[in-house]
Amino acid sequence: METENTRHESHCSDSGNRKSHHPDxxxxxxxxxxxxxxxxxxxxKRLIEEDTYCDDVLNLIAAVQSALNSVGSLLLENHMKSCVIERIHEGDQEVIDELMVTVKKLMR
Structure with missing residues (x-):
């Protein structure tokens, strides 16, 4: 069964521009x-300007960090299912090292 992520169309740029195409x-x-x-x-920012209780600000910061992690996770999944697989099929094994560096950065 063909889905957005399994189509055999190119998701990554062949040129040196390093661009990806994300499904709409x-x-x-x-x-x-x-x-x-x-x-x-x-x-x-507004809470800090208003001298809001620190714990309330910290809870919102934690929510933002979680939301950013979720965005990163979605991008990583799409990257692995498209660009990484595509580059491996083309014989580019360097993509694995590149991916590992990126994953380590995301896990900090």
Whole structure:
């Protein structure tokens, strides 16, 4: 069964520009999540300006970090199912090292 993530179309740029093509559904999902995160960041700034109780600010910071982790997870999954697989099929084994560096950064 063919899905967005298993189609055999190119998701990654062949040129040196290092671009990806995200399916519209994923892109819209990510933009919606990032817009919400952006609003939460503005909320954190406002809370600090208003001298809000630290614990309340810290809880919102934790929510933003969780939301960013979720965005990162979705991007990582799409990257692995498209660009990484595509590059491995093309014989590019360096993509594994690149992916490991990225995963380590995400796990910090």
């Amino acid at each position: 559904k994923l892109k819209n999902n990510l933009i919606t999540r990032l817009n919400r995160i952006e609003g939460q960041i503005r909320g954190i």
